[in-house]
Amino acid sequence: MNLRTYMPFARSVMQTYLSYGVNAVVFMLGGFLRVFLAYYLWMAIFDSSGQEVLRGFSRVEMAVYVMMMDFIIRLTFAAEADGWVGEEVRSGAIAMNLIKPISYTGRIFFMSLGSLFYEVLFVFLPMGLIFGWLGTQFLGVILPEPIQFAAFFLSVFMGFLILFSINLSFGFLAFYLKNLWGMGNFKYVLLTFLSGALIPISFFPEAFQPLLLALPFSSIHYTPVQIFLGKIQGQELLVALGTQALWAVIFYLGSQLVYRGAVKHLTVQGG
Amino acid sequence: MITVENLTKEFIIHKKQPGLLGTVKSLFLREKEIKKAVDGISFTIQPGEMVGYIGANGAGKSTTIKIMTGILNPTAGLASVNGLIPYEQRQKNARQIGVVFGQRTQLWGDLPLRETFSILKEIYEVPKADFDQRMKYLDGVLTLSEFITQPVRTLSLGQRMRADLAASLLHNPKVLFLDEPTIGLDIVVKEKVLAAIKDINKQYGTTVILTTHDMADIEELCSRIIIIDQGKKVHDGSLAQIKDQYGFMQTLVMEIKEAEKVATLNLAATFKLDEEDLIVNLEDTTLSLRFNSHKVKASDLLFHVMQRLPVIDMKVQETNIEEIVKGIYQGRGL
Numbered sequence: 001m002n003l004r005t006y007m008p009f010a011r012s013v014m015q016t017y018l019s020y021g022v023n024a025v026v027f028m029l030g031g032f033l034r035v036f037l038a039y040y041l042w043m044a045i046f047d048s049s050g051q052e053v054l055r056g057f058s059r060v061e062m063a064v065y066v067m068m069m070d071f072i073i074r075l076t077f078a079a080e081a082d083g084w085v086g087e088e089v090r091s092g093a094i095a096m097n098l099i100k101p102i103s104y105t106g107r108i109f110f111m112s113l114g115s116l117f118y119e120v121l122f123v124f125l126p127m128g129l130i131f132g133w134l135g136t137q138f139l140g141v142i143l144p145e146p147i148q149f150a151a152f153f154l155s156v157f158m159g160f161l162i163l164f165s166i167n168l169s170f171g172f173l174a175f176y177l178k179n180l181w182g183m184g185n186f187k188y189v190l191l192t193f194l195s196g197a198l199i200p201i202s203f204f205p206e207a208f209q210p211l212l213l214a215l216p217f218s219s220i221h222y223t224p225v226q227i228f229l230g231k232i233q234g235q236e237l238l239v240a241l242g243t244q245a246l247w248a249v250i251f252y253l254g255s256q257l258v259y260r261g262a263v264k265h266l267t268v269q270g271g
Numbered sequence: 272m273i274t275v276e277n278l279t280k281e282f283i284i285h286k287k288q289p290g291l292l293g294t295v296k297s298l299f300l301r302e303k304e305i306k307k308a309v310d311g312i313s314f315t316i317q318p319g320e321m322v323g324y325i326g327a328n329g330a331g332k333s334t335t336i337k338i339m340t341g342i343l344n345p346t347a348g349l350a351s352v353n354g355l356i357p358y359e360q361r362q363k364n365a366r367q368i369g370v371v372f373g374q375r376t377q378l379w380g381d382l383p384l385r386e387t388f389s390i391l392k393e394i395y396e397v398p399k400a401d402f403d404q405r406m407k408y409l410d411g412v413l414t415l416s417e418f419i420t421q422p423v424r425t426l427s428l429g430q431r432m433r434a435d436l437a438a439s440l441l442h443n444p445k446v447l448f449l450d451e452p453t454i455g456l457d458i459v460v461k462e463k464v465l466a467a468i469k470d471i472n473k474q475y476g477t478t479v480i481l482t483t484h485d486m487a488d489i490e491e492l493c494s495r496i497i498i499i500d501q502g503k504k505v506h507d508g509s510l511a512q513i514k515d516q517y518g519f520m521q522t523l524v525m526e527i528k529e530a531e532k533v534a535t536l537n538l539a540a541t542f543k544l545d546e547e548d549l550i551v552n553l554e555d556t557t558l559s560l561r562f563n564s565h566k567v568k569a570s571d572l573l574f575h576v577m578q579r580l581p582v583i584d585m586k587v588q589e590t591n592i593e594e595i596v597k598g599i600y601q602g603r604g605l
Contacts, residue, residue, distance in 0.1 A: 098342050100365055
């Protein structure tokens with residue numbers, strides 16, 4: 001795979017998003033609103049419980065969880081392969097891409113990377129600085145060590161890889177699941193629920209927690225935030241990253257199978 | 272060189288019954304029907320040839336093109352393009368061919384056209400010097416500079432088609448597949464596109480395979496045509512050949528006076544023509560003689576008539592390629 005061949009696709013997605021400049025600002029404001037809302041909601045829960053530590057989360061940790069999870073969701077869902085693939089499968093434009101001397105899934109991956117770069121540069125960096133400043137100045141947040149930061153980024157990227165493969169497979173199923181939009185919404189809600197993105201997994205009933213942690217979804221969102229919070233360290237950290245890598249490989253292989261099946265169907269049945 | 276041997280493509284069609292009940296029923300019981308889109312087609316195309324590949328709607332033209340470009344797998348038979356099997360070596364084959372599907376664009380819609388071209392430059396790994404030279408050439412024949420900064424989705428149909436053609440030629444492909452490249456174009460743009468195709472074939476020796484419903488395109492470009500009907504090849508030969516084989520019937524149309532004297536002409540007896548070799552038709556003062564040009568000359572017929580009647584005006588109509596093809600589609604020949 002030649003990087004020079006695929007980088008233009010990443011760049012083109014970034015350019016497209018940049019060309020919707022106003023949209024990006026609105027999105028960012030929406031992000032602030034979401035985070036503030038969640039923050040005050042959790043603080044109200046702390047107040048009414050009368051406890052300072054709930055299910056292993058202090059007030060400060062919960063604030064960090066709320067802020068970072070918003071980033072993690074945005075960064076991982078930058079792997080919006082399902083939207084692109086679904087559209088191309090349904091409209092038949094996928095055939096136009098099969099006559100090009102490039103890997104189809106490779107192209108979609110680099111488009112997702114472009115989306116990720118955009119999120120990092122134009123959402124994560126500016127908003128992260130603002131949140132970092134607010135958090136350290138007013139909430140007493142202590143920023144993690146550089147090595148922890150690095151582990152966090154690696155972990156988010158693995159979450160991105162897992163979600164990319166899931167979304168890619170999902171996109172190819174668009175042909176069979178005619179109403180992808182409804183299915184897409186359902187997938188989003190179910191996924192953010194099971195991955196610990198909506199509520200930390202430690203808030204689920206005790207009996208449920210091992211199951212949720214064993215499922216691949218926690219590797220997408222919960223693992224990175226736990227690493228950022230310093231709740232996963234040392235040997236555990238290596239295990240957590242290893243588990244993520246394993247899921248990434250498994251889902252990658254699965255998505256390639258789905259892709260082969262879809263292309264076979266396309267080339268045998270003409271879509 | 273392109274070789275196609277006994278190529279066959281079948282599609283399975285699931286019949287749907289009408290109405291809501293029918294839809295529910297077809298969830299459980301699906302009636303299958305096998306449709307042969309391409310049925311045992313064989314041909315060979317030499318490098319540098321320009322071949323018109325024509326047939327009625329649904330005759331299997333696009334299906335054949337899709338197999339040769341690697342988008343579809345054949346059910347049986349073989350296709351090979353310069354020694355590569357397109358549907359087995361899709362990416363490798365894609366490097367040596369250019370494709371334009373008139374009904375669809377292969378350009379990426381959100382980007383300015385210029386960006387799209389530079390993406391293609393990277394994909395096909397075209398060296399910068401070659402790329403610049405090609406762009407200059409393509410701009411010359413297709414006047415791309417008028418709209419090269421616009422995003423693809425804002426282009427008009429004619430501009431988009433020129434852009435698509437340019438995109439398919441950037442990497443100097445050995446073979447160019449054009450599936451209805453002039454569909455919906457106005458006469459000026461159409462001429463531009465046809466001239467560009469012609470020029471590219473001449474300059475670079477590019478093999479061109481063209482499907483179209485417009486016979487003028489074929490007459491303009493192709494020395495050879497392959498006609499298919501219901502998935503089968505019904506004709507393969509030069510344009511002159513097909514005209515000779517099917518287009519020997521010509522029509523002599525004359526404006527005459529004293530129309531009542533037509534009955535006394537005795538043309539069939541004079542020239543010893545059978546019923547199918549001469550059809551006489553008189554409408555008011557217009558006399559049209561449809562005759563077999565292998566058996567009698569238009570000038571002889573005209574001379575004979577002029578000796579007996581005053582002729583004010585006359586013209587000879589050849590059967591055009593359009594009529595020939597129509598005749599073949601309808602399965603009767605002309």
